[in-house]
Amino acid sequence: MLKTVSVESEMGEGFAVTTQLGDHQIFIDQPVNAKGSGLGPTPLQMLLFAVGGCIATIARIAAFQQKIVLRGMKIKVDGDYNPEALMGKPTADRAGFQQIRISAEIDADLNAEQKQRFLDEVCARCPLHDNLLHGTVVNHQLA
Template sequence: MAKKTVQINAALKEKFVIDLEARNFKMKIDQPVAMGGNNEGPTPLEYFFFSLGGCICTVGRIMANQKRIDLKGIEVRVEGDLDLDVLLGKDQLQRAGFQDIRIYTKIDAPMTKEEKEAFLKEIDARCPISDNVEHSSPIKLLIEE
C-alpha cells in the first residue's frame, strides 16, 4: 500500500478570517458580511465543495491519461442543502452536515453517454474526497499545548 500524509494548517484570526497554509500556498477562509465575516474568502463549506469538485476533475484527468482518452475537460458544479439551525446551535436533533450533495458533471470527451456514466462512476470510486464523504473516516480531535 502506498501511503501519503496530507497536512494543512489553519489559524483563526479576527472575526471569522482563517489563514490557511498547504505546502507553499496561502489562502483564506471567511464568512460573508451578512454572517458576521469580512468576506475575504470562501466559507469552509465552499472549500469542501471545491475539494470534491477538484478531486473529481483530478481523478478524471488521471483516468483519462491511464486509459488514453482524449479528455478536453470536465466541468463540475457541486451543491447541497443543510440545516443552518444545527450549525447555529438551535437544533441538536438533526445532522449538521448536508442532507444530500448533488454533483453535476459535463465531460468533454469523445464518449457515448453510457461511457461517460461509467467513467464518472469509476471517478467517484477512486476519488478520496468522495470516499471520505460516502464512508466516513474516523476523526481524532487532539489537543496540542
C-alpha cells in the same frame, strides 16, 4: 502504504481562517453580511469545491491512463444542510450536509453510457468522494 497529508490553519479575531499550502495562502471566511470580512469562501463552499476539484483531478489521471482525450469537465456540487445545528439551535438534523449531489459534463469523444461509466470509475477512485460516501474516523484533541 499510507501517506499523511497535513494542513495547519490559523484564526485571529474575526471569522477569517488562513493556511499556507506550499506557495499558496488560502483563506476561508464568512460573507460580510454574516459578520465576516469576505476574504474567501465559506468552509462549506470550500468542501464542495474540494470534492469537485478532486473528481476533476482523478478524471485527468484516469483519462491519461485510458488514453481518453479529455478536453475538459464542468462539475457542479450541491450540498443541503440545516444551519440550525451550526448555530447551536435545537434540531433533529445533524450539522453536516444531509445530501451532496454531483453533476458532471464531460467533454470527450465518448457516448453517454461511456461517460457515465467513466464518471462512476472516477468517483470510486476519488479520495474525497470516498470520504463523504463512507464514514471516516475523525479524532479531535487539544494541542
